[in-house]
Amino acid sequence: MPRNIIEKIWDQHIVSSQEGAPDIIFIDFQLLHEVTSPQAFETLRKRGKSVFSPHRNMATVDHSLPTDQDRKNFADALNQKQIDTLRKNCKEFGIRLYDVDSGHQGIVHVTGPELGLTQPGMTIVCGDSHTSTHGAFGALAFGVGTTQISHVLETSCILLNRPKTMRVHFVGKPSQYFRAKDAILALIQKIGVQGGTGYVLEYTGEFIRNCCMEERMTICNMSIECGARAGLIAPDETTFAFLQETPFGKESLEEKKVFWQSLLTEKGAVYDADVTLDIDGMNPFVTWGTTPAQSVQIHENIPEKEELPESQQSLAEKSLQYTRLSFGQKISGLPIENIFVGSCTNARIGDLREVAAVLKGKKVAPGVRMFIVPGSEQVEKQAIAEGLNKIFIQSGAEFRRPGCSACLAMNGDTIASGERCASTSNRNFVGRQGPGAITHLMSPFMAAIAAIEGKIMNPEEIEEEISSSSPRL
Amino acid sequence: MLFEPFTSRAIRIPRKDIDTDIIIPAKYLKGTDTSGLADGCFAELKKDAQFPMNRPEFKAAKIIIAGPNFGCGSSREHAPWALVQSGIRAIISSEFADIFRGNAEKNGLLTLQIPETEVQELFEMDELAEITIDLPEQKIITEQKQYAFQISQFSKMRFIEGLSDIDYLSKFSEKILDFEKQRCALLPRI
Numbered sequence: 001m002p003r004n005i006i007e008k009i010w011d012q013h014i015v016s017s018q019e020g021a022p023d024i025i026f027i028d029f030q031l032l033h034e035v036t037s038p039q040a041f042e043t044l045r046k047r048g049k050s051v052f053s054p055h056r057n058m059a060t061v062d063h064s065l066p067t068d069q070d071r072k073n074f075a076d077a078l079n080q081k082q083i084d085t086l087r088k089n090c091k092e093f094g095i096r097l098y099d100v101d102s103g104h105q106g107i108v109h110v111t112g113p114e115l116g117l118t119q120p121g122m123t124i125v126c127g128d129s130h131t132s133t134h135g136a137f138g139a140l141a142f143g144v145g146t147t148q149i150s151h152v153l154e155t156s157c158i159l160l161n162r163p164k165t166m167r168v169h170f171v172g173k174p175s176q177y178f179r180a181k182d183a184i185l186a187l188i189q190k191i192g193v194q195g196g197t198g199y200v201l202e203y204t205g206e207f208i209r210n211c212c213m214e215e216r217m218t219i220c221n222m223s224i225e226c227g228a229r230a231g232l233i234a235p236d237e238t239t240f241a242f243l244q245e246t247p248f249g250k251e252s253l254e255e256k257k258v259f260w261q262s263l264l265t266e267k268g269a270v271y272d273a274d275v276t277l278d279i280d281g282m283n284p285f286v287t288w289g290t291t292p293a294q295s296v297q298i299h300e301n302i303p304e305k306e307e308l309p310e311s312q313q314s315l316a317e318k319s320l321q322y323t324r325l326s327f328g329q330k331i332s333g334l335p336i337e338n339i340f341v342g343s344c345t346n347a348r349i350g351d352l353r354e355v356a357a358v359l360k361g362k363k364v365a366p367g368v369r370m371f372i373v374p375g376s377e378q379v380e381k382q383a384i385a386e387g388l389n390k391i392f393i394q395s396g397a398e399f400r401r402p403g404c405s406a407c408l409a410m411n412g413d414t415i416a417s418g419e420r421c422a423s424t425s426n427r428n429f430v431g432r433q434g435p436g437a438i439t440h441l442m443s444p445f446m447a448a449i450a451a452i453e454g455k456i457m458n459p460e461e462i463e464e465e466i467s468s469s470s471p472r473l
Numbered sequence: 474m475l476f477e478p479f480t481s482r483a484i485r486i487p488r489k490d491i492d493t494d495i496i497i498p499a500k501y502l503k504g505t506d507t508s509g510l511a512d513g514c515f516a517e518l519k520k521d522a523q524f525p526m527n528r529p530e531f532k533a534a535k536i537i538i539a540g541p542n543f544g545c546g547s548s549r550e551h552a553p554w555a556l557v558q559s560g561i562r563a564i565i566s567s568e569f570a571d572i573f574r575g576n577a578e579k580n581g582l583l584t585l586q587i588p589e590t591e592v593q594e595l596f597e598m599d600e601l602a603e604i605t606i607d608l609p610e611q612k613i614i615t616e617q618k619q620y621a622f623q624i625s626q627f628s629k630m631r632f633i634e635g636l637s638d639i640d641y642l643s644k645f646s647e648k649i650l651d652f653e654k655q656r657c658a659l660l661p662r663i
Contacts, residue, residue, distance in 0.1 A: 015645060015648055015649055015652045016645055016648060020625075020626050020627060021627045021641075022627060024642065024645055024649075026649070026652055026653070026656060028656065028659075028660050029660070029661070035502050035503075035549075036548070036549065036550070038504075038505035038506070039505070039506060039507050039550075042505075042506065047639075052649075052653075053653065055662045055663050056660060056662070056663070057663075058663050063499075063502075064503065076503070078503035078504065079503055081503075081505060082503060082505055085505045096663045116661070117661050117663065119660075119661065121659070122660065127548055127550075128547070128548055129546065129547045129548040129572060131548075142572075143547075143548035143572055144548060144572070144575075145548055145549075145550035145553075145572065145575065145576035145579065146550040146576075147550060147576065147579040147580075147638070148575070148579075148638075150639070151638060151639055151642060154639065154642075155639075155642045155643070155645075155646065155649055156649065156653060157642055157645070157649055158638075158642075159638045159641065159642065160575075193490055193542060193545055194490075194541065194542040194545065194568055194570075197542070197568065197570060197571055198571060224546075224572075227542070227545060227570060227571070229571050229572060248661040248663070249661075251661065256659065259659065291490050291492075311489070312489075314488075315488065315489050315490060315540075318488065408494075408499040408547075409499060409500075410499040410500055410502060410503065427492075427494070427546065429492045429494040429495070429546060430494065430495060430517060431494060431495075431498055431517050432494050432499075435498075435517070
């Protein structure tokens with residue numbers, strides 16, 4: 001029977017499949033960071049075990065690290081202890097750590113791909129739900145809990161039930177300001193925050209094929225926001241060209257390519273579910289509530305209560321109470337106090353280039369704090385080489401050091417209670433960016449527009465000329 | 474090990490999409506062990522004095538009834554750790570997020586999935602009414618009614634016999650070694 005790419009990758013990793021038990025799945029690669037790994041290493045230590053294959057694990061520090069210039073002003077002693085613990089664990093168990101100033105420290109989902117460690121057909125896990133990012137390369141990548149991290153450390157395997165598969169097919173040609181971030185927000189709005197639960201998604205369609213690797217990572221990154229543990233995009237020449245430029249990706253690339261091409265979905269293969277998303281003429285998306293599905297296109301108003309399905313009305317009411325907005329309110333024109341450009345969703349060089357293109361020769365609006373946090377030291381270095389840092393600083397924005405920062409606000413980078421933040425991150429949950437902080441998710445382009453205007457704005461309604469160079473590399 | 478049925482009052486959180494940031498905000502994730510997480514459990518909701526976890530009547534509650542898509546968001550295992558440390562042994566909802574559910578199971582926390590209409594019935598019960606969870610019989614029992622829930626045999630064994638994934642995986646260590654040999658050539662080495 002013809003199989004899709006998800007089924008093929010799964011089948012290639014089954015160590016054992018027994019009736020009445022989850023499959024034993026071989027994990028090719030594991031990424032580690034300071035927050036979810038200490039207890040897993042401790043488990044290993046207590047069991048008196050070593051790491052099954054240290055050379056197929058890598059670690060970096062991201063969540064707890066300060067992003068100020070010297071990166072020593074920890075929010076509290078616990079943040080520092082987590083990082084020191086990771087250093088100690090990596091040393092003891094022989095795991096490669098991309099530490100501060102290694103040239104590759106960064107958000108784990110930015111660092112892995114830029115090194116070329118994420119490759120098609122691999123199974124990749126990390127104690128972080130945005131591990132789905134790596135699906136952009138045609139890998140089956142998903143978040144796991146700390147107990148499973150310890151299983152992978154000890155055995156390179158985990159127990160998991162075979163997932164269902166869903167094809168998400170994009171059709172149509174969106175408006176000129178619509179970006180990859182908008183495509184995934186459009187999907188989440190359509191199928192809901194639980195619509196992908198139990199599935200692994202394969203994204204297809206011309207829009208996807210035209211996306212560069214960074215844009216594909218943005219889309220796959222937020223698969224988890226519709227409940228899907230993983231989402232992937234079949235590898236193609238765009239994927240191979242990206243890998244060719246990376247230190248680990250270029251090794252035996254030609255031989256591997258033949259294998260990678262054999263992974264593609266076969267003709268006639270079916271999925272457990274099929275979703276077609278028509279993005280024709282669509283405009284950029286902005287969230288108004290406290291789930292990533294509560295969004296509108298920039299020209300639209302927040303829905304009226306009765307326009308929403310009954311099952312969503314009560315949550316929408318609570319969400320609007322938190323975000324201090326009303327049913328039917330216009331989203332364009334909403335004043336904003338903070339702009340955060342960062343996170344594993346949108347802090348790669350293409351994102352920073354696009355923000356710089358908008359900011360160049362302009363000023364961040366008075367009273368607005370804009371901070372830009374590169375995804376990794378490599379992104380930071382490239383941004384400096386291109387002079388993007390100067391554009392940011394001249395416009396009045398802060399250019400900080402790499403890390404997760406205000407995406408989940410556990411390193412001290414927070415948004416004040418009651419203030420709004422135009423954020424390029426992935427979650428607008430209650431209190432996510434700080435107690436009482438109000439998050440509006442959007443693309444880096446839309447965040448940059450909000451920065452110069454001091455409010456969330458429809459780019460169509462702006463009189464001055466704006467540069468909208470697409471981030472494609 | 475025998476999994477005895479247990480009975481308690483239930484904490485109701487009639488809200489959909491209770492995410493892991495609501496269960497335990499990121500600022501409580503700074504530890505390097507699994508202890509001390511009960512304070513952070515539902516930290517924002519606890520700011521409301523009427524939230525059941527703040528009320529003496531629910532001090533001994535072992536059960537939470539919640540809206541659909543419980544546990545969505547992050548993969549933090551701190552979420553089930555915090556719930557278990559707060560005395561919770563079972564969560565009833567019509568839908569659970571994948572990663573949360575897997576993590577819960579590895580920590581002895583039951584995630585009982587029943588249809589939304591039945592969850593609504595439970596929400597409508599007297600708030601001080603007691604509920605019994607009978608895992609061997611796969612039943613949620615109230616004074617008025619019994620509700621059946623599905624659980625895989627493997628999962629049930631995890632709870633009843635205390636079977637751990639690592640013990641199960643360890644039985645396959647030779648097979649895993651063989652498997653690794655044939656995959657190695659395809660993989661990057663760091």
